[in-house]
Amino acid sequence: MAATPLQKKFNIEDSTEAFYAYMCAAGGGAANEQALKVLCDFSPELYDWCVGCGMDFEGGDLYPGAHINSFNKTGYTLFYTGNEQARAYARVTPPVPRGHSSLPSSSGKDIFDALAATVDSLGVQVMTGTPGKRLVQDERGRVVGIIAGAKGDVAIRARKAVILTAGGFGNNEKMMAEHYVYPNPRGAGIISAGNDNGTGILMGQSAGAATFGMGSFQLGRPLSTMGDALARGLIMGESGRRLVAEDEYNTFVGKAVGLALTERCFAVYDEAARTEGAPENFLGDPVATCGSLAEVAEAIGADADAVASTFAFYNESASLGEDREFGKDPRFMIPFEEGPFSVYACGSESCMVGSLGGLKIDVDAHVLDLSDEIIPGLYAAGRNAGSIFGWYMGSGASVADVLTFGIIAGRNASQEGAEA
Numbered sequence: 001m002a003a004t005p006l007q008k009k010f011n012i013e014d015s016t017e018a019f020y021a022y023m024c025a026a027g028g029g030a031a032n033e034q035a036l037k038v039l040c041d042f043s044p045e046l047y048d049w050c051v052g053c054g055m056d057f058e059g060g061d062l063y064p065g066a067h068i069n070s071f072n073k074t075g076y077t078l079f080y081t082g083n084e085q086a087r088a089y090a091r092v093t094p095p096v097p098r099g100h101s102s103l104p105s106s107s108g109k110d111i112f113d114a115l116a117a118t119v120d121s122l123g124v125q126v127m128t129g130t131p132g133k134r135l136v137q138d139e140r141g142r143v144v145g146i147i148a149g150a151k152g153d154v155a156i157r158a159r160k161a162v163i164l165t166a167g168g169f170g171n172n173e174k175m176m177a178e179h180y181v182y183p184n185p186r187g188a189g190i191i192s193a194g195n196d197n198g199t200g201i202l203m204g205q206s207a208g209a210a211t212f213g214m215g216s217f218q219l220g221r222p223l224s225t226m227g228d229a230l231a232r233g234l235i236m237g238e239s240g241r242r243l244v245a246e247d248e249y250n251t252f253v254g255k256a257v258g259l260a261l262t263e264r265c266f267a268v269y270d271e272a273a274r275t276e277g278a279p280e281n282f283l284g285d286p287v288a289t290c291g292s293l294a295e296v297a298e299a300i301g302a303d304a305d306a307v308a309s310t311f312a313f314y315n316e317s318a319s320l321g322e323d324r325e326f327g328k329d330p331r332f333m334i335p336f337e338e339g340p341f342s343v344y345a346c347g348s349e350s351c352m353v354g355s356l357g358g359l360k361i362d363v364d365a366h367v368l369d370l371s372d373e374i375i376p377g378l379y380a381a382g383r384n385a386g387s388i389f390g391w392y393m394g395s396g397a398s399v400a401d402v403l404t405f406g407i408i409a410g411r412n413a414s415q416e417g418a419e420a
């Protein structure tokens with residue numbers, strides 16, 4: 001969120017325009033920019049709405065000295081959440097912390113506890129164990145209800161409209177096989193609690209909906225940048241070429257290894273960086289420990305001259321105090337010492353994968369058909385709505401779009417005319 005009272009409390013200058021500029025850059029040109037603009041502009045209102053639900057931001061502190069990502073630190077409520085401080089993004093707009101966590105634990109649990117209490121207090125009827133199966137449309141195409149039920153069918157008539165919020169499609173192997181676009185191998189881990197079966201998206205498509213951003217995925221955690229010293233490694237492919245600024249947020253590193261022109265990718269540490277960063281906590285045991293760069297090349301199957309020149313250029317950049325290739329923070333540009341060098345596999349096969357695409361919505365959260373016309377009586381939000389952020393998913397970003405477009409959908413649905 002941007003331009004919030006919590007940021008003001010810590011004298012942080014921010015604006016919804018700067019938030020939008022950062023998010024557009026981070027989305028890699030693939031965001032739903034109109035919806036993203038609404039999300040950014042909605043920030044101050046979302047903050048008040050969250051506080052109204054019982055979330056406590058202002059009792060916490062600004063997390064100190066965070067480089068890239070430092071979420072879920074108990075007692076702190078304002079954080080950097082992604083790549084704000086990485087050079088390419090800091091050039092777009094001055095980096096400021098925009099991740100808001102609620103007390104007491106500073107984790108998502110407090111957010112959802114507050115939402116659940118609000119649902120209870122409003123007397124909302126929640127039907128668990130009743131999965132939606134298909135939408136019901138009248139003769140004019142208006143969505144007027146839904147057929148649901150784990151065993152047998154329950155027909156539920158919509159007095160106003162239907163809002164689809166049934167999550168992504170990471171657990172639907174058929175949809176994943178159809179839409180996953182990264183050329184390099186997909187990891188087995190899915191970023192999901194287990195029910196991202198794509199049913200909401202499929203239901204919308206059956207009612208004539210278009211999709212947006214189905215090829216957008218986040219690849220997380222080949223290397224966590226949450227520990228600064230980890231960023232002192234060098235990530236390279238079998239070509240022997242370096243691939244990314246190693247201090248970028250983990251989904252940006254994931255994107256780089258997913259798109260790399262070589263399948264297998266590796267993170268190399270010298271002994272000082274390995275001791276300080278403990279990469280084995282994130283990447284498992286090293287695939288090789290090498291006494292020289294020639295041995296590193298042999299271990300990763302790369303040309304020895306290519307590896308030698310990659311390290312020579314990197315070391316020269318480090319001594320100049322500037323990453324001339326990818327713009328890694330100079331703090332992490334430390335020349336590689338003599339061996340031993342520890343080599344860890346960190347290709348896309350080690351990434352967790354999350355789907356980001358879904359139904360195409362407009363700025364009012366209406367679901368659109370293939371002609372960009374509103375499907376009357378149908379709204380979507382969260383992972384059921386297609387990739388508001390493009391390829392980006394910083395920590396907490398999804399909470400922002402789930403809530404923003406959930407609220408917008410709810411408000412608009414409540415204004416719909418009487419029963420169809």
Ligand SMILES: Cc1cc2nc3c(=O)[nH]c(=O)nc-3n(C[C@H](O)[C@H](O)[C@H](O)COP(=O)(O)OP(=O)(O)OC[C@H]3O[C@@H](n4cnc5c(N)ncnc54)[C@H](O)[C@@H]3O)c2cc1C
Nearest residue numbers: 131132166167191192193195199382383395396397398399
């Ligand atoms: C381990 C983990 C860590 C994460 N960390 C972060 C993070 O740090 N920051 C961040 O922003 N995001 C994070 N995410 C992602 C975030 O949780 C999701 O993007 C977000 O929950 C999506 O919200 P949603 O409401 O669209 O879907 P969900 O939260 O998945 O909710 C969808 C609900 O719909 C239900 N459902 C499914 N099918 C049907 C059906 N047919 N009928 C009725 N109900 C159905 C599901 O059971 C589920 O309860 C993380 C996810 C995981 C799994």
